[in-house]
Amino acid sequence: MPELPEVETLRKYLEETSLHQKITGFSAVDAKRQITMPLDEFRQGIVGRKMVKTTRIGKHLLVTLDNGNVLSLHFGMTGDLHYYRIPEDAPRFERATFFFDSGFKLAFVDSRKFGRIGLWESKTVYKTAKKLGPDALDISEAELKKNLRKRKSPLKPALLDQKILAGIGNWLVDEILFQAKLHPEIIAAELTDPELQNLLQAMQNVLQISIEKEAIYRELPVSFLIHSREWDESPHPEKDAHKNCPRCKTEIIRTVVGGRATYLCPQCQPT
Ligand SMILES: [Zn+2]
Structure with missing residues (x-):
């Protein structure tokens, strides 16, 4: 699933390819499912406009148009972007396409079809409609403290709650808690100030490094827990299991929280 680092990489890709060109058309394979409003209305809202700015809240990519409206792209399980010109370069699983006056196209690629595209009055309207907390990369210590102090639940589910902070998925939260040396089941509201500071620092570190590596996870530092995970898609789950802690060599535990x-x-x- 595209997590915050992948979506940040896609944001930069869209920023580098698609800005400041007039949108001349839009098509979708299954508009009812993919577009959060009637297709005609969506088309009317974007054709003739230009994309002028990109932002991101958690795993949501937002593109501001030259009239101030905001296009939302959520990548679901398998969403991706591909910018191209000639039909031979069209990607597999192209589910929706933005056409530009330059002759180029921006394809929304999505094999599993959980991705969604929408059009909103502003970023604030979108954030409120989706009940999103502050972006995990931008959240301040004060905001994190305020949001976690309200939670009597274990820390891991609290951090996965997109209302508390947006953008943290399952492997990321394990990595952040490992780097911060915090157990996932300690009560969120009971975090001490130094624990909270460790958490925030670990979160920023893990996210920054993952973005620098353009979300290519095998290139993450050896000090990361991610290399000890037993991925579902691993060809040798038995061989890859029971890896040891990169810090203290204790055997890593797999549990459910x-x-x-x-x-x-x-x-x-x-x-
Ligand atoms: Zn250890």
């Missing part, structure tokens, strides 16, 4: 597969080091992350 808040219904989600969770990896942690019992030595580095005590309860």
